[in-house]
Amino acid sequence: MSTIHDPAPRPTAPIIKIDGRRLRSERTKQLIVEAYLALVRENPATPAPTAADIAARAGYSVRSVFERFPHLHTLRVAAADYGLAHAAALAPARDIDGDRSTRIRSHVETRAGTCERGVALWRALLFTVDENDALKVRMKVARERTIERMELMYRPELSVLPATERRNLLIAFEAMTDIESWARLRDMYGLSFAEGCALWIAAVNRMLPHAPEGAPAS
Amino acid sequence: MSLRPVKIDGRRLRSERTKQLIIEAYLALAQELSPRVPTAAEIAERAGYSVRSIFERFPDIRALQVAVVDYSFAQISALAPPRGGGADGDRKTRIEAHVLTRGQTCDRWLRLWRSLIVNQGDSPELRERIRLSRDRVTARMELMFAPELAMMQPEERRQVLIALEALTDVESRARMREFFGLSVDEACLVWTQGIDRLLPKNSGEAP
Numbered sequence: 001m002s003t004i005h006d007p008a009p010r011p012t013a014p015i016i017k018i019d020g021r022r023l024r025s026e027r028t029k030q031l032i033v034e035a036y037l038a039l040v041r042e043n044p045a046t047p048a049p050t051a052a053d054i055a056a057r058a059g060y061s062v063r064s065v066f067e068r069f070p071h072l073h074t075l076r077v078a079a080a081d082y083g084l085a086h087a088a089a090l091a092p093a094r095d096i097d098g099d100r101s102t103r104i105r106s107h108v109e110t111r112a113g114t115c116e117r118g119v120a121l122w123r124a125l126l127f128t129v130d131e132n133d134a135l136k137v138r139m140k141v142a143r144e145r146t147i148e149r150m151e152l153m154y155r156p157e158l159s160v161l162p163a164t165e166r167r168n169l170l171i172a173f174e175a176m177t178d179i180e181s182w183a184r185l186r187d188m189y190g191l192s193f194a195e196g197c198a199l200w201i202a203a204v205n206r207m208l209p210h211a212p213e214g215a216p217a218s
Numbered sequence: 219m220s221l222r223p224v225k226i227d228g229r230r231l232r233s234e235r236t237k238q239l240i241i242e243a244y245l246a247l248a249q250e251l252s253p254r255v256p257t258a259a260e261i262a263e264r265a266g267y268s269v270r271s272i273f274e275r276f277p278d279i280r281a282l283q284v285a286v287v288d289y290s291f292a293q294i295s296a297l298a299p300p301r302g303g304g305a306d307g308d309r310k311t312r313i314e315a316h317v318l319t320r321g322q323t324c325d326r327w328l329r330l331w332r333s334l335i336v337n338q339g340d341s342p343e344l345r346e347r348i349r350l351s352r353d354r355v356t357a358r359m360e361l362m363f364a365p366e367l368a369m370m371q372p373e374e375r376r377q378v379l380i381a382l383e384a385l386t387d388v389e390s391r392a393r394m395r396e397f398f399g400l401s402v403d404e405a406c407l408v409w410t411q412g413i414d415r416l417l418p419k420n421s422g423e424a425p
Binding site: 045126127140143165168169171172174175176178180181184185188189198199200202203206207 | 253336339340349352374377378380381383384385387389390393394397398400407408409411412415416
């Protein structure tokens with residue numbers, strides 16, 4: 001039996017000095033971003049809330065908003081970053097080693113949850129995306145992540161396809177499981193969350209080729 | 219029996235012509251400015267009339283938008299008749315014909331469609347037209363893919379039609395061209411393969 005010895009006394013960790021003023025400022029920024037997000041969620045018909053609306057909602061002055069975000073564009077970019085981080089945290093890849101039907105269900109339910117939570121912010125960002133290159137980058141990242149997730153979840157099935165067909169299928173999946181596609185299922189066709197998921201599961205199942213038996217799930 | 223001469227009301231005719239020119243001016247500006255809605259002053263300048271002339275014919279900009287959308291939908295229908303022999307062609311011909319027609323429609327109307335989607339606000343008239351447009355897309359697919367859809371149970375058929383509508387959405391086409399950088403032919407192939415995968419195959423038909 002081996003014994004683990006403490007080799008040497010540990011060096012003293014440097015004391016981290018917390019800058020309270022900076023911390024409060026970051027907290028204020030965060031509250032302003034959250035106020036913006038709450039407004040776009042509650043008022044989808046007003047995708048571009050004004051600085052005055054945001055300030056009132058956050059409980060700060062308009063000046064406080066502009067001290068932290070020189071333009072509303074900067075605030076939208078911060079909201080997009082927050083939305084992307086939030087989406088990633090709430091939607092980890094699950095069941096990647098599961099069988100085909102488990103992986104399809106897991107992916108569809110995760111994606112539907114992301115769409116359900118993110119549609120208001122997505123629309124608000126789309127409303128102003130043409131004026132803002134930084135937002136375009138964030139929206140591109142969001143789409144790329146959606147595709148990467150499908151590549152991960154459906155690797156065994158995609159691996160049986162030639163490269164172009166694989167790319168085409170991923171593009172088709174991306175269109176079908178787009179955030180606006182989900183919104184239409186819910187708002188226009190009046191489907192429940194479970195019915196919307198059932199539709200996507202059936203469609204993915206139809207379109208995805210079958211992997212050879214015994215192929216590793218990932 | 220002698221036919222009565224039809225009296226043409228020249229004033230009314232001119233007024234209709236003015237309306238039409240205002241609609242066309244709006245359309246041209248919407249294509250250029252999309253998704254921003256053109257102002258009354260911009261429309262008047264483009265059409266060559268006064269702002270007052272616009273509001274004499276349309277009570278507000280929303281009414282003008284509705285007239286523009288109706289005019290555009292009529293044009294879309296006229297420019298995109300069913301091809302590929304309708305439901306009588308073979309599967310491959312029907313899918314390719316539908317993809318070609320739908321792709322052209324999407325390319326032609328993308329900017330106006332974006333403007334409509336972004337600016338629909340709370341307007342029940344515009345929302346109704348958006349819904350109508352999607353219903354027409356679905357109705358066209360019901361016609362083009364009738365043999366395959368007939369092989370399915372009603373609920374399954376409904377699901378596949380909704381999935382097909384999402385796959386061939388205007389924004390789906392735009393993303394293929396702008397985001398994925400596909401050529402027209404490559405974009406058509408994505409849809410052709412996607413539709414082929416979604417539709418059931420008749421055992422007697424070649425894939």
